[in-house]
Structures are given as structure tokens and as C-alpha cells.
């Protein structure tokens with residue numbers, strides 16, 4: 001049906017120009033072959049269109065699945081470290097700044113290198129569906145994976161609310177220490193899901209545990225050369241994550 005309309009339009013155009021189009025145009029020339037031939041071609045064309053459309057729909061759904069609407073936020077939090085003798089910082093409170101991308105299924109936090117203290121720049125990814133967190137240390141170019149701690153990481157909507165509040169001014173908070181230990185190397189990162197795979201592809205990747213959950217836990221080794229820290233927040237307090245290669 002589409003084809004017929006198209007052909008008549010062509011014919012009209014040809015008439016206007018007074019060109020014997022029927023002899024030049026193979027489409028028009030073959031038109032008198034019969035109704036069966038043209039319905040066949042019409043069906044084929046429709047099939048082709050249906051095929052292309054279904055491809056577009058499936059492709060679009062896949063793209064949507066992985067690139068769901070996500071929003072970028074920026075926030076800063078000042079914090080006081082009570083454990084290092086609280087009142088000793090009267091003039092200046094350290095501050096953590098973050099860029100965060102939040103969607104329904106994950107949050108990626110970009111931590112820039114801190115300006116006045118030790119700490120590594122990093123990407124931190126929380127996969128809310130797989131319940132996993134990955135730290136990509138940008139200095140070491142190494143990934144560290146641990147189960148998502150839902151009592152530290154706010155769910156997506158609460159994170160959005162928090163960052164919306166932070167837009168209108170900086171926030172004073174406190175520091176929570178988190179002590180993690182590298183346990184084993186992960187050779188196959190596929191089971192960690194699409195997002196972590198995308199983040200950690202081509203980097204050394206390790207599994208971690210909380211130090212307190214290790215057998216005989218709590219005993220802290222004092223070799224600082226194998227440790228590094230990342231300051232970040234995904235709640236109303238700042239977390240200092242210390243990662244040690246045991």
C-alpha cells in the first residue's frame with residue numbers, strides 16, 4: 001500500500017516534467033507484471049520494516065536498561081574527627097567534595113584528590129541491585145569490591161534528597177572510620193555485574209572484608225605503607241575508608 005502511493009506520486013511528478021519515466025524507472029516498468037508480484041513485494045517490504053522496527057525496539061530497550069536516566073549532583077561536607085581529639089581544629093574543618101551520578105540501580109561517586117590531607121582520588125560505585133560496592137583507586141588503578149553496607153549507603157531516593165540539601169550550602173558533619181582488608185584477588189569480574197565490570201575492566205580487582213569480621217579480627221597491623229585511605233560520604237556523615245593489603 002505504501003509502495004502504490006509512492007509510485008503514483010512518482011508518476012505525477014514524471015507527468016509534470018513530461019519525461020517518459022516509465023521507460024527509465026525499473027519500478028514503474030515492472031508495475032504491469034501483475035497484482036500478485038506487487039503484493040509479494042509489498043509484503044516483503046512490510047516484513048523488512050517490521051524487522052527493522054523490532055530491532056530498534058529491542059536495541060532501544062537494551063540501551064535504556066543500561067543508560068537509565070541518571071542525574072549528576074555535586075556536594076561538599078565539612079567534618080570534625082572526634083577520634084583525633086575533636087577540639088583541636090577550631091579554625092578550619094576539613095572538607096570532602098563529591099560528584100555523584102545517581103540512578104535507580106546504582107550510584108557512582110567521584111572523589112577528587114583531597115587538597116590538604118592524605119587520601120586517594122577514587123571512583124566509588126554502589127550497585128543497589130547486586131548489593132555490591134566497588135572502590136576504584138585512581139592512584140593505584142586497582143579495584144576493591146565488598147558487599148554493599150546498607151546501613152552506611154542511603155538508598156537512591158534518599159541520596160538524591162541529601163544532595164539536593166547540600167546544593168544549598170555546606171553541611172557540618174562528623175567522621176566515621178571504616179577499616180577494610182584485602183582478602184583475595186578476583187580473576188573473573190563478570191559475575192560482579194555490568195556496572196562494576198565497566199568500572200573495573202582491565203584493572204586488578206580484589207575482594208575485601210571488614211577487619212572486624214576477619215577471624216581473630218580487630219587486631220590492627222601497623223604497616224601503613226600497605227594501606228591507603230579514601231574520604232567519601234553517601235549518608236549524613238563522612239566515611240574514612242582505610243584499605244589495607246593484609
Ligand SMILES: *[C@@H]1O[C@H](CO)[C@@H](O)[C@H](O)[C@H]1NC(C)=O
Nearest residue numbers: 149150151152176177178210
Ligand atoms: C556497616 O557499617 C556499620 C558502620 O560502619 C558497621 O557497624 C556494620 O557492621 C556494617 N555492616 C556490615 C554488614 O558490614
